[in-house]
Amino acid sequence: MQLSIDGREDMISKSQISFIKSLHQKKFRKEHRLFIVEGYKSIQEFINSKYEIDSIYHLTDVMPKLGKLSQNIKLHEISPDELSKISTLNSPQQLLATIKLPEPEEINIQTIKGHFALALDGIQDPGNLGTIIRTADWFGIEHIFCSEDTVEAFNPKVVQASMGSLARIQLVYTDLKKLLSSKATPVYGALLEGESIYKTNFGEEGILLLGNEGKGISANLMPEIDFPVTIPRFGSAESLNVAISTSIICSEIRRNY
Incomplete structure (x- = not known):
């Protein structure tokens, strides 16, 4: 073992640090x-979910706050210096976990019949996806369907922005064209031109389709939209962030329940 800056023995090896850092990619x-x-x-959100925790790397005196843990979880007490080496954050937060990817x-x-779901077409910004996941969780929307070119949900920036909500959302990457063409439920497309969301009767089920930050919804998906909807503009801003748009429309969907 090597000594850390404060003279303590390092609790994890260089190879472990290298391995955890590799998971940034x-x-x-x-x-x-x-x-x-x-x-x-x-x-804590992932501990209380269906996800399987592999390891937790923590600073001294942090673990008691997490309560009773499965004996299958490997625990590693580490120094602040070690945490800074494995963290993806500029200001690391006391503990870091490695969690198994779901199958x-x-x-x-048919599982969304009687409910609303989101469909995301080419969302690229990790912060946007994380915020959309958190928004869906807030409004009780449990399913998100993503195009294959949408940013990966397990990107550390997405996970961080979701603030634990990823643990409760069923998120699937799929061919949106094939999914939406099934016509199993109404498809509402968020567009610059469409019926005002304040005049739209969203009903009790459907899929809200949102497009890429710069390009909007792909041309090949446009024919699958049953109801084009828009957030009317009252001021002079050129556009709205896709995550903010999601929040506004989801709020209006829930208001109609």
């Missing part, structure tokens, strides 16, 4: 079937 997350979650609140779930469009 998508290809190694896929290879090792693990992703990173940081911070007490987010880790891909089969898509059954």
